[in-house]
Amino acid sequence: MSYYTDGSTYKNGQEGQDSFYVVKCPNGEIISEHLGNFTINYAELSAIIKALEICELGATIKTDSKICRNWVNLPYKQTKKNSYLREKILYAQKLNHEKGVQIELITRCQNEAGKIIEQKNYSGNVESIIRADNNERVKVKTIAFVNEIKR
Secondary structure, eight states, X not given: OEEEEEEEEXXXXXXXXXXXXXXXXXXXXXXXXXXXXXOHHHHHHHHHHHHHHHOOTTOEEEESOHHHHHXXXXXXXXXXXTGXXXXXXXXXXXHHHXXXXXXXXXXXGGOHHHHHHHOTTOOOOTTOEEEOTXXXXXXXXXXXXOSSOXX
């Protein structure tokens, strides 16, 4: 069972930055959350954490963020780049340890969550209907949505 995760931030590191994430579940369900004024690393890590919270034991989480994958898989070492994420990283490591999840690094073009973000017509409607990989209709659960955010 594979979960795909991706984060997106408009104007990363600049005034007016705005972020959200997407998790694509094995059954085709899409979970998205608007995060607000946060960095791309915060958004990517938030997506991985959401997948860790909802996945079953031994699942695989796929991400295109090498830095976030390393933060979750390796012992925590504080740097200037991640000090503001310390609690989130430690929480992700705890969940990963408890569930025995494999976090796999994939390329951008392999990331199904990233493809959802890149869809020009993605609006994050609260109860949109999409086609899952097995061609069944599946409701899309969206916690919040963002318009005008492009990667």
